[in-house]
Amino acid sequence: MEPFTTPTTENICSFCFETQKENALLLERIRFLEKELEKTKEETKKNQRKKKEMKTKAQIGRILTENKSEEKKLSRIEENFKNILTATQLNAVIENKNKIKRTAEDISRHLIIRSISRRAYEYWRNQIGIPLPSASTLKRRCSTFSCRPGMLHDVLLVMQKTLH
8 A cells, every 4th residue: 555645636536625625624514613613612611710700799899888878877876776775785795795894974874773682683684685784793893982072073973964
């Protein structure tokens, strides 16, 4: 057998020539389609990235909307409880703190409530969940108050703030 050689146009019959021509066109078509396939794959990847970005943006938008509604709820709660709870108590409730650094005004207010009714104080503290100091904390803090004969300035400050 002789090695394969590309036949010349003169040696090829017309049917073979047409077949060879069709094969060349088909190969050209295959190359074109392969290029188109690559372009389509790249576009698909780009579209998937865009889709992912859009989903992320939508999630961010949803989170921001939820955050705004939560902030509105929180501001309404703060407004409603502003007259009932002290600023320290409000912050403790909002931030869900266990340890609270109480001011002299807070202790004075809590002492007033505690002096009215021990049972009511314990009910508010334990059942309702208002962040009030324990009885031992009140006793410890009372020992540091100045209780000289005459005017009780800490009590006057609390009463003055209550009137305003």
